[in-house]
Amino acid sequence: MDVADVLAFWAVSFVFVVAPGSDWAYAISAGLRGRVALPAVGGMLAGHLAATVLVAAGVGALVAGAPGLLGALTLVGGAYLLWLGFQTFTRSAPPQESIDAATGSSRARWLWKGFGVSGLNPKVLLLILALLPQFTSTSAPWPVWAQVAVLGLVHLATCAAVYLTVAVTAQRVLSARPGAARVVSRTSAVVMTGLGVALIVEQALV
DSSP: OOOOHHHHHHHHHHHHSSSSSHHHHHHHHHHHHHHGHHHHHHHHHHHHHHHHHHHHTTHHHHHHTTTHHHHHHHHHHHHHHHHHHHHHHHHHHHOOOOOOOOHHHHHHHHHHHHHHHHTTOOOHHHHHHHHHGGOOOTTTTOOHHHHHHHHHHHHHHHHHHHHHHHHHHHHHHHOOOHHHHHHHHHHHHHHHHHHHHHHHHHHHHO
């Protein structure tokens, strides 16, 4: 694995990460609530890390090869996004004076929710499963699992940079505009709900 392979992987990973989806919607929702942005993004990164570890350990291939298991994961992930979207929609964006009032338990909840957004998304696992092996080589000096680990760290760094930027931008641009913040928050909720419905319908049609 040389530098050219790493850069090529980074380019593909970047395109995937900057495409708006449930991760973006969740990052925006967390950004509108101030101090929970870091734990929320940390939870999403933990979900991507878990998928990378599964691939490196060879478990990802087993999951992808088990239609029943993958189907169950898809349904759970879709239901989770529906629940999260409903919660986000029914909660209006907080006023400016309450942005810094997040407690430790609130941060922990946002962290675990973030892990669920990424960790329960079967498309994340399948994308990493399909993507990482293409940039590894059995003839390279490093073992395949080590190559996967390096590429996984590159992917995590990209996720961290993009999701934190999205969350911070949402906080700085929208925190002083409660009307706009409410619209964006509910739009994020609709995106998460729509993706949840799409996952469930997709699985039902298989």
